[in-house]
Amino acid sequence: MADYDLIVWNDKLVTGIDKIDEQHQILVNLFNEANTKLTVNNSAEFLEQITRDLLSYALYHFETEEELMQKYGYTEDIIENVDTHIRQHRSFSIKVVAVRNDIKAGILISREDLLAFLNSWLINHILNTDQRLAVFLLASEQYCLNSQV
Numbered sequence: 001m002a003d004y005d006l007i008v009w010n011d012k013l014v015t016g017i018d019k020i021d022e023q024h025q026i027l028v029n030l031f032n033e034a035n036t037k038l039t040v041n042n043s044a045e046f047l048e049q050i051t052r053d054l055l056s057y058a059l060y061h062f063e064t065e066e067e068l069m070q071k072y073g074y075t076e077d078i079i080e081n082v083d084t085h086i087r088q089h090r091s092f093s094i095k096v097v098a099v100r101n102d103i104k105a106g107i108l109i110s111r112e113d114l115l116a117f118l119n120s121w122l123i124n125h126i127l128n129t130d131q132r133l134a135v136f137l138l139a140s141e142q143y144c145l146n147s148q149v
């Protein structure tokens with residue numbers, strides 16, 4: 001059983017966009033919870049619950065980010081960045097849905113495979129893809145005006 005470290009929230013993960021950072025912390029907590037609670041042998045019921053919670057919160061979070069992209073014109077910026085970003089959101093959902101379909105069919109993903117996927121996806125996406133969106137938003141006059149309290 002490979003062991004994965006818990007993700008410790010740190011400055012490198014902070015994008016500077018409050019709403020995104022708050023939601024990322026919840027996603028990281030969901031990962032850490034899965035990491036702590038998964039054992040070598042998990043019931044289908046438990047795997048279903050963990051993947052359901054992750055998927056539903058991830059979908060909500062993707063919606064938030066994609067709304068920000070639309071609202072502040074990221075979708076009209078560098079098209080390659082936007083495409084990559086949306087593609088990563090969709091591929092996360094597709095993978096988790098596939099894992100859930102497998103679970104329903106009696107094929108249970110291992111702790112190691114689930115944690116490896118979640119860890120690399122989350123870290124790579126937050127550190128690279130989301131940071132690019134954040135840089136764009138922080139440079140947007142309109143975003144800065146709207147986010148001032």
Ligand SMILES: [Fe+2]
Nearest residue numbers: 065125129130
């Ligand atoms: Fe994202």
